[in-house]
Amino acid sequence: MDNDLYISANVVRRVFSSSTYQTGNIKEIYKNKIYLIIVYKGVVMKNTSLGYHTFSFFQRLKEDEYFALSGSFMDYANLNKDMKMFPVKNKKGQCIYYIYSYRPSNGIRWLLLSPLMKNGFIAYGILTIIDSKVLIEGNYITASKEDELETVExxxxxxxxxxxxxxxxxxxxxxxxxxxxxxxxxxxxxIPCSPAQMISLIKQGNIPEHYQERKVEYNKKQHRRVTDKNSFYLESKSSVINYYWKYPQQDNEKHPNYFFKEASRNVIRLEVQCKYLAIYNLAQNIRNTTRSYYSMEDENSDQMYERMIYGIFHPKNPADVILRDSVLEGVIQKHFYRIVRKGDYFTLDGARIMVKSYDFRKDKEERLIYALEQVKECHGIAKAKEKLRGQDLTDFKRSLRDLDDILVNPVTIPRRWGIEYIPNLLSAYFDVIYEEQIVHKKEFLAKKRIEKFLLKIEDHKI
Structure with a gap:
């Protein structure tokens, strides 16, 4: 087997693909930069889960279809008292669209959209929004998996x-x-910290290019809008990234899961809301693997522009392709590593010890420790990047990659917490789910070095 690969129990994470659960030639898989998971544990946890929770699709309608469908919904609501219709209005009191949904919620609702209303739409249509786990079993916490899609359908x-x-x-x-x-x-x-502490660490993560953090609350003392203390909410044109503590969201009498909110007390949700453009890119190379595939001619530039601007005309983005476990895991992993990074959390002193244990050249060691100190001083990766320019910024980004290689997170644990070490959340999840994985030698050795560090802490030698 290639010298750069190791098979190790309970070690690290990696890229998922359609070949993830298939056996095959190890060298061929390595050549294609795909890491094969050898053993799937099948561990089942109550709340911890990776998958999807909400998805939607838009169906364009002709004018006569729109009014016929409106009538059908009204007739259905009259015969089924659990179906309710209500208009959604803007701040001026103008109707934007009509919602048909079930009360109590069953995980599915329809939005009737028309250019006759004050919503900016240029066509008639209906938007269907489905929360699949609620639809199947009334669960507002656990993520849905690929094998549940047939039930949803x-x-x-x-x-x-x-x-x-x-x-x-x-x-x-x-x-x-x-x-x-x-x-x-x-x-x-x-995980040896509270949800509030974990969110505090996450909020000190990186903000990727083209994303901005949303500010939602007005702080009277600071006289400005500030971010939500319980979430890290980033927006771009193609997606929204929201890493948040689930419990405060459900601690509201209007939330349908309010009376069962206690189950979410220790849950952190790492969520990527993929809009049309992101889904289109995901589907490009795998669209024809759907069981409902049919041949389509490529769109011209005017059609593509119209889709991007208005977000209401869509190419064939089949649910059974996009909602595969392997596709969703890839999306979560990609964004997680860009924002939270690959490394585990240490105190600043602990991170320094980890860096020094590698006996790097003096200039590299000093560069990595300086990056750690900058993140600490600026209260986050994004804020540290903001103050750097030119070669200093280039060196800082290089240091972030080097810290990823040794699995040390640039964000450090405050000393006042009394916690020496917190594992990377994605790493912790995969270590529980997958018993054995093939990983790079560099990553394997980094994990072993962390284990030695933790043993020294237990023995009070650090």
């Missing part, structure tokens, strides 16, 4: 057949949004 098709033949069947629908997510229950994974 069966329930959805049953509902639309009762309402109108105008509504597309599930296999005919094209995704307009999907929210891959990773739920981490800190207690289930034995």
């Amino acid at each position: 069966r329930i959805y098709n049953g509902k639309v057949s009762e309402i109108s033949p105008i509504l597309n069947k599930f296999g005919e629908c094209s995704l307009s949004r999907v929210d891959p997510c990773l739920n981490i229950d800190l207690q289930e994974l034995n």
Whole structure:
């Protein structure tokens, strides 16, 4: 076997692909830069889960179809008292669209959209929004997996057949949004910090290019809008990234899971809301693997522009392709490493010890320690980047990559917490789920070095 690969129990994470759960020639897999997971543990946890929770699709309608469908929904609501219709209005009191949903919520709702209303839409259509775990079992915490999609499809098709033949069947629908997510229950994974502390560390992470952090609350003392203390919410044109503590979201009497909120007390949700453009890019190379595939000619530039601007006309983005476990895991991992990074959390002193243990050249060692100190002083990676220019910024970004290589997070644990070490959340999840993985030698050795560091802490030698 290649000298740069090791098989190791409970070690590290890696890229997932359609070949993830298949056996094959190790060298061929390595050559294609795919890391093969050897053993799947099949560990089942109550709240900790990786998958998706919400997705939606838009169906364009002709004017006569729109009004016929509106009538069908009204007739259905009159016959089924659990179906409710209500208008959504803007600040001026103008109707934007109508929502049809079930009360109590069953995980599915429809938005009727028309250019006649004050919403900026240029076409008639209906937007379907599905929270699949709520639809299946009334669960507002756990993420859905690929193997549950058939159940979602069966329930959805049953509902639309009762309402109108105008509504597309599930296999005919094209995704307009999907929210891959990773739920981490800190207690289930034995993470030695509180949810508030974990969010504090996450909020000191990186803000990728083209993203901005949303400010939602007005602080009277600071006389300005500030970010939500319980979430790290980043927005771009193609996606929204929201890493947040689940419990405060459900600690609201209007939330449908309010009376069962206690189950979410230790849950951190790492969520990526993929808009049309992100889904389109995901589907490009795998679209024809859907069971409902049909041949399509490429769109011209005017059609593509119209889709991007208005977000209501969609190419064929089949749910059974995008909502595969391997695709969703790849999305979560990509964004997590860009924002939170690969490394585990140490105190600043502990991080210094880890860096020095490698006996790097003096200039490299000083560069890495300086980066750690800059992040500490500026209260985060993004804020440290903001104050640097030119070669200093180049060196800082290089140091972030070098710290990733030795699995040391640039964000450090405050001494006042009394905690010496906190594992990387994604690493902790994969270490529980997958018993054995093939990893790079560099990463394997970094993990072993961390284990030695932790043993010294236990023996009070640090």
